[in-house]
């Protein structure tokens with residue numbers, strides 16, 4: 362059996378270290394905030410090369426609090442991609458703003474920055490690029506566009522911890538970077554968790570207030586906020602896993618290379634393209650297959666004990682939660698890709714012989 366991802370395999374060698382870290386927190390009795398959380402925030406800031414990092418309860422919260430902290434609210438529009446996990450969109454709707462969708466680049470599956478201009482209106486307040494599957498959006502161009510139009514930028518880095526554009530880490534370009542530590546992400550904890558990064562002391566201050574009841578000091582609530590914090594146990598676990606994230610991302614790239622060389626010469630399959638200037642971290646390895654063969658390929662893989670998944674089966678604007686408002690929207694590339702995309706098993710411990718077996722099953726289907 363080859364699963365999509367294998368968290369237990371990733372933890373096998375770390376088990377004694379992880380158990381000691383958890384035991385350490387249990388011994389202190391400090392479960393919310395405290396030294397482990399502070400140290401993890403500092404270590405992430407140092408790793409990414411960003412001035413401020415503020416932990417929170419999930420990647421979804423990170424996106425929502427980030428939008429609030431940069432001043433997005435009711436009546437505003439936020440331009441984003443329809444080809445993402447629904448949380449990117451939920452965050453926009455939860456702050457009372459309206460998502461406006463642009464089509465995606467067929468090669469990278471990221472929002473097509475050349476279409477941003479056409480999506481602007483008087484109400485556009487921010488851009489929310491998603492570094493989908495770990496492939497960075499061309500952030501220098503996107504930031505130049507945002508500056509020209511006086512727009513805020515919140516980067517959805519949930520799938521892209523450690524990815525770089527032009528040598529610089531994603532999450533350090535926009536006003537805020539939002540990260541998720543959901544267990545399956547490239548840097549994953551043993552539960553939910555999230556992080557917001559920013560170069561602005563002012564935004565950092567707002568984020569710190571927002572995620573802790575708007576409270577700068579005991580018995581003082583400067584604003585109405587939220588309870589969104591990272592547990593000390595998760596922070597202790599994530600500190601250990603941060604030390605292995607580069608090796609994990611390198612191993613993912615190696616797995617992608619094996620897939621690419623096995624599948625490249627098949628006429629009907631398109632393997633992932635990495636944009637020049639970008640440093641992909643392969644949260645997912647997603648190929649395009651002929652629409653009429655996708656089900657059969659998934660069935661053959663399943664029969665061989667190999668998992669596969671469709672990320673994503675529908676553009677966000679076709680989800681029932683939104684569809685009423687977006688009936689007239691149709692973005693052809695996103696719709697094509699949702700019909701043809703297929704994600705294959707991807708995790709650092711995957712071995713070359715397993716990739717060869719997966720490639721073999723797919724080739725026999727064509």
Ligand SMILES: *Cc1c(COP(=O)(O)O)cnc(C)c1O
Nearest residue numbers: 419420421446448449519541543
């Ligand atoms: C996982 C994910 C999120 C949400 O993160 P959670 O920690 O699960 O709330 C947001 N955006 C994208 C693109 C994701 O993949």
